[in-house]
Amino acid sequence: MAELSFNGRVVVVTGAGAGLGKSYALLFASRGASVVVNDLGGGRSGDGSSTKAADAVVQEIRSKGGKAVPNYDSVVDGEKIIQTALDNFGRVDVVINNAGILRDRSFARISDNDWNLILDVHLKGAFKVSQAAWPYFRKQNFGRIIVTSSCAGLLGNFGQANYSAAKMALVGLSNTLAIEGRKNNINCNVLVPTAASRLTEDILPPDLYNELKPELIAPVVLWLCHESCNETGSIIESAAGWAAKVQVVRGAGSLLRKSITDIVTPEDVRDKWSAVTDMTNASSPGNIQESTVNLMIRLEGLKNPSNDSKFSEQYSDVFTYGYKEVILYALGIGSSVSINSDLKYLYESHENFSVFPTFGIIPAVISVMSNSAITNAIPNKTFDLSQVLHGEQYLEVLTSLPTEGKLKTECNVVDVLDKGKGAVIIVDADTYDENGNKVLYNQIVTFVVGAGNFNGKNQSTKIKLLANQPSRAPDYSFVDKTLIDQAAIYRLSGDLNPLHIDPNFSILAGHKTPILHGLCSLGFAVRHVLYKYANNNPSLFKAVKVRFTKPVLPGQTLKTDMWHENTRIHFQTSIVETKQTVLTGGYVELHSVQDSTSKLHLNRINADELNSNIIFDGMQDRINADPSLIKKINGIFVYNITKNNKPAATWTADLKTGKVYKGNPKEGIKPDTTLIIEDDDMVDMALGKLNPQVAFLKGKLKVKGNIMLAQKLRSLSMETKL
Numbered sequence: 001m002a003e004l005s006f007n008g009r010v011v012v013v014t015g016a017g018a019g020l021g022k023s024y025a026l027l028f029a030s031r032g033a034s035v036v037v038n039d040l041g042g043g044r045s046g047d048g049s050s051t052k053a054a055d056a057v058v059q060e061i062r063s064k065g066g067k068a069v070p071n072y073d074s075v076v077d078g079e080k081i082i083q084t085a086l087d088n089f090g091r092v093d094v095v096i097n098n099a100g101i102l103r104d105r106s107f108a109r110i111s112d113n114d115w116n117l118i119l120d121v122h123l124k125g126a127f128k129v130s131q132a133a134w135p136y137f138r139k140q141n142f143g144r145i146i147v148t149s150s151c152a153g154l155l156g157n158f159g160q161a162n163y164s165a166a167k168m169a170l171v172g173l174s175n176t177l178a179i180e181g182r183k184n185n186i187n188c189n190v191l192v193p194t195a196a197s198r199l200t201e202d203i204l205p206p207d208l209y210n211e212l213k214p215e216l217i218a219p220v221v222l223w224l225c226h227e228s229c230n231e232t233g234s235i236i237e238s239a240a241g242w243a244a245k246v247q248v249v250r251g252a253g254s255l256l257r258k259s260i261t262d263i264v265t266p267e268d269v270r271d272k273w274s275a276v277t278d279m280t281n282a283s284s285p286g287n288i289q290e291s292t293v294n295l296m297i298r299l300e301g302l303k304n305p306s307n308d309s310k311f312s313e314q315y316s317d318v319f320t321y322g323y324k325e326v327i328l329y330a331l332g333i334g335s336s337v338s339i340n341s342d343l344k345y346l347y348e349s350h351e352n353f354s355v356f357p358t359f360g361i362i363p364a365v366i367s368v369m370s371n372s373a374i375t376n377a378i379p380n381k382t383f384d385l386s387q388v389l390h391g392e393q394y395l396e397v398l399t400s401l402p403t404e405g406k407l408k409t410e411c412n413v414v415d416v417l418d419k420g421k422g423a424v425i426i427v428d429a430d431t432y433d434e435n436g437n438k439v440l441y442n443q444i445v446t447f448v449v450g451a452g453n454f455n456g457k458n459q460s461t462k463i464k465l466l467a468n469q470p471s472r473a474p475d476y477s478f479v480d481k482t483l484i485d486q487a488a489i490y491r492l493s494g495d496l497n498p499l500h501i502d503p504n505f506s507i508l509a510g511h512k513t514p515i516l517h518g519l520c521s522l523g524f525a526v527r528h529v530l531y532k533y534a535n536n537n538p539s540l541f542k543a544v545k546v547r548f549t550k551p552v553l554p555g556q557t558l559k560t561d562m563w564h565e566n567t568r569i570h571f572q573t574s575i576v577e578t579k580q581t582v583l584t585g586g587y588v589e590l591h592s593v594q595d596s597t598s599k600l601h602l603n604r605i606n607a608d609e610l611n612s613n614i615i616f617d618g619m620q621d622r623i624n625a626d627p628s629l630i631k632k633i634n635g636i637f638v639y640n641i642t643k644n645n646k647p648a649a650t651w652t653a654d655l656k657t658g659k660v661y662k663g664n665p666k667e668g669i670k671p672d673t674t675l676i677i678e679d680d681d682m683v684d685m686a687l688g689k690l691n692p693q694v695a696f697l698k699g700k701l702k703v704k705g706n707i708m709l710a711q712k713l714r715s716l717s718m719e720t721k722l
């Protein structure tokens with residue numbers, strides 16, 4: 001690999017007359033940088049001044065053929081130091097805030113002067129020099145800043161209250177500069193060196209002091225300042241040829257009250273103290289947003305005690321359900337009374353009241369979310385709900401579920417995969433009924449964003465495989481619009497993750513708006529498959545597998561493409577509005593296929609929708625419809641089509657029977673003129689691929705595509721049949 005070069009770069013090193021600063025200056029110069037060697041030349045307490053120290057270093061650099069100029073200003077006059085760089089070299093690329101002095105006193109004896117001087121040199125000095133360079137960094141879209149902290153700041157040290165305060169303040173300064181500089185390629189890091197220098201010569205034991213050569217730390221600084229290093233906002237500790245990243249960590253903590261309406265008493269704090277201070281699952285919030293997410297998760301848990309986000313105790317392995325849970329779930333996945341055959345999932349007194357088969361995922365998910373083995377599954381990493389995305393799902397229904405019952409689920413992490421940008425956790429969940437019979441098998445695959453790179457394996461033999469879809473065009477497609485409130489309904493079935501409802505939380509988790517539950521989209525797709533290939537009969541369902549490839553937003557329209565291969569129906573689902581594929585590699589395994597090709601269902605039509613969304617243009621036969629002519633008469637939609645501005649025909653959709661006729665109900669419907677809509681054409685028209693057109697075939701009125709319906713399919717659910 002090429003040597004790290006600083007040719008053409010201009011580096012300002014403060015306090016470069018001796019010790020670490022000198023070491024940095026020499027190494028930068030040896031790698032081609034032009035160096036401003038700043039040193040006030042004072043004593044280690046900040047008294048006096050001299051040009052000697054800086055001059056000597058400049059001399060040494062020049063004698064080796066390097067480029068350097070001295071500067072003798074105090075760091076609190078930062079602009080003068082930067083001006084020296086500009087005057088001599090025309091630019092500035094790197095600022096190393098290294099200058100420092102000591103005024104060690106026990107806390108009781110620190111004078112105002114001791115305090116101010118230390119804060120001035122360390123903190124204000126770093127502020128002034130860095131701020132003077134900042135506009136140049138921004139303009140050239142490059143800059144590197146190092147601030148120098150100390151273990152005395154991170155950990156405290158007797159007799160150094162002023163110095164410790166300044167050193168820790170520098171960490172805060174660096175953290176924020178890293179954030180503000182990010183968009184201009186300005187990196188800022190904290191160095192925590194332990195080196196032999198005049199600040200440490202009488203503090204460190206002699207044996208150790210001799211090993212702590214500044215030259216062993218300077219390479220760390222050079223790397224952090226190189227254009228190829230992306231590290232920013234970090235604290236790097238280095239000494240004696242060793243370096244490590246240091247982080248501020250936070251324990252998992254504990255709620256101090258049970259609900260949002262409770263107050264917190266000192267006794268509550270006392271009683272929870274061991275949990276508050278338990279650092280077993282400590283993690284480092286990467287930024288203030290992550291930290292806030294954690295708080296919001298806690299708050300969410302308080303608002304609804306059944307929703308403690310860290311998948312807490314409130315979730316349970318035992319799942320008791322009745323008709324309300326069954327119906328709520330069906331509503332959550334878009335079952336509708338507008339589809340006659342869906343009524344059995346929605347009405348507890350229906351003669352065939354049934355559980356929609358994918359309801360069988362719910363006990364497993366609730367159990368998995370409560371299982372700490374899963375939240376602790378990734379070695380040395382903890383994560384929170386904002387990182388968790390549902391990745392894949394497999395469900396096998398071994399015995400159809402009754403409409404009420406009590407189920408017990410056992411779940412196990414069977415593999416954890418390292419995918420670099422994320423970790424994949426594979427969990428098997430077996431669900432048993434009250435007699436101990438296994439009724440469901442689920443495999444839940446979770447993608448944990450940002451939790452990879454733990455040197456784990458990349459593939460698993462235990463994961464249920466996705467299917468390869470046939471390469472031919474789909475045999476059938478079903479278009480279905482989700483409600484804007486879809487996630488709000490679905491979550492009530494048990495997955496109360498705020499990602500799906502809370503706009504602030506979703507932004508913090510990296511999404512512009514709340515996203516739909518993967519399992520909700522899965523429910524939609526399985527519904528589509530059952531309508532077409534199982535006559536909507538839940539007992540024909542055996543298993544489903546799918547991958548969630550992209551998030552879906554509530555309100556988007558889903559199109560499920562299906563391929564029939566024996567008892568396996570392959571499917572893939574995309575978003576009509578964006579054309580993005582969201583469910584891939586999917587299949588539903590059926591006990592047997594019942595291809596239902598005899599009915600036309602129109603769902604969720606209403607007059608307002610019809611009136612507001614119809615746009616006709618570019619049609620072959622210049623057939624136009626006037627939306628204002630759409631009327632609802634006796635529960636039946638009637639719409640007129642005009643040709644060349646003259647009434648051409650009246651079409652009628654009877655939502656009860658799902659039939660569409662030519663004719664006005666007032667004048668009497670003529671059933672012999674049934675409108676026929678070809679499945680494929682309908683879908684194509686819904687997607688805007690095909691211009692609506694009317695065709696008369698084989699002597700009887702057969703309409704290939706209906707203008708109104710085609711246009712409306714953008715926002716309607718429908719099942720089309722010959």
Ligand SMILES: CCCCCCC[C@@H](O)CC(=O)SCCNC(=O)CCNC(=O)[C@H](O)C(C)(C)COP(=O)(O)OP(=O)(O)OC[C@H]1O[C@@H](n2cnc3c(N)ncnc32)[C@H](O)[C@@H]1OP(=O)(O)O
Pocket residue numbers: 311365368369374375388389390391392419421424444445446447458495497499515516517518519547548549550551552
């Ligand atoms: C304990 C909790 C229990 C579970 C409960 C879940 C709680 C719910 O509230 C959460 C939800 O419902 S979230 C909503 C549904 N899910 C989604 O919207 C996720 C959509 N998928 C994505 O965005 C991307 O696939 C994404 C971001 C996941 C990955 O995309 P990329 O980063 O672009 O990854 P890519 O480069 O394509 O692939 C990298 C490697 O990862 C594998 N992979 C990709 N997508 C995966 C997925 N969905 N599931 C599993 N593995 C996946 C790839 O195969 C690849 O691996 P390899 O390099 O070995 O080929």
